[in-house]
Amino acid sequence: MASPQIDVDEIVETLEQIRQRGHSAHTVFQDWVNLMLFALQRRDDPYLEIVDDYRTRGDMDHPEGKRSVDLFSKAFGQLQERMVATDADVLGAAYEEYGMSSDAFGQHFTPHTVCEMMAEIAGVAGESETHGRQTVLDPACGSGRMLLVAGRKQPDALFFGQDKDPLCARMTALNCCFLNLDAYVIQGDSLTVEFQQAWQTSYSALGGSVRELDEEEVSELREWVTDAFENTVEDGTQSRATERAGSEDRTTPVTASVPSEQASLGAFESSD
Structure with a gap:
């Protein structure tokens, strides 16, 4: 189970709304993680490829804020809020809690x-x-x-x-x-x-x-x-x-510079 001090119910509830539209729990969680990672890297093509899988006619009929892409963004915001509040591995806790109903997850992390x-x-x-x-x-x-x-x-x-x-x-x-x-x-x-x-x-x-x-x-x-x-x-x-x-006497590996992009909700902004 998730660590008892970390309440991830809101995150699980948000992801569950997406799952109920005909997707597997593991696919939803995996896509959520990939969307966050691609968004923070500003990698538009793989990001939009995942988004397109959820842009079915029925999903786009939902009002703004209730579409799957909006719910993914909402879960991202909830994740950040819980991380600020707990300073803990909320993402791993959400994985454990959300995966309890699916054999496709199969991971339990060290408390x-x-x-x-x-x-x-x-x-x-x-x-x-x-x-x-x-x-x-x-x-x-x-x-x-x-x-x-x-x-x-x-x-x-x-x-x-x-x-x-x-x-x-x-x-x-x-x-x-x-x-x-x-x-x-x-x-x-x-x-x-x-x-x-x-x-x-x-x-x-x-x-x-x-x-x-x-x-x-x-x-x-x-x-x-x-x-x-x-x-x-x-x-x-x-x-x-x-x-x-x-490590002072060793050369740091892969020293290419990384553009600074704050991990913020703006990373999830998308066009219709």
Whole structure:
């Protein structure tokens, strides 16, 4: 179940209105995540491709504010409101709660309290307790909950999250963007060092930004992560789940600039 301190009923109710128009729950949630990710990257073509799937004659007969695209936007707003109120992984909680009625979801994420404990055990320290920049790695990140907890403790760190589930990787990218973290999120199996897709999120004073890396950048990132991991093992500083390591002596991977786009409701504006 969703974490008890996180009320996601409004979000689930809004998404349920879309599902009742003839869509599966998993498709609705997956499309919602993709719409948010594409909107924040200003990627109009894939965004509109998803929107067109919902623009059936019956759906467009609904008044403005009640169409599926409007409900997706409403759920985005509700998500942001709950994140501001709780400073927690609301997106992951919504996934768990909304997916209870569907076998297509099948993921249950580590409770927030356990993430807090694991971050403490792994040695993620507060800003005033560190010298140099920390690197925090979660090789099976789920919705990115562990990274969010670590990000609250050490927001200036560089974060790496990886998960073989495409939807989980996208949720992590969104969460890192919402929390305004410098992070790389990889979709692929960490055990086989498989990198299928990757996203970079970047901090700015105006709010987080996110962009998908191209194939060359993904290859460069894979090489950097592999070298960094091998160096960590050789130094004998590997941690079991979340890794802490100084990164001042390493070149940051994929340094292309990311346009700053605040994660705001305006990202969901669309034309009829």
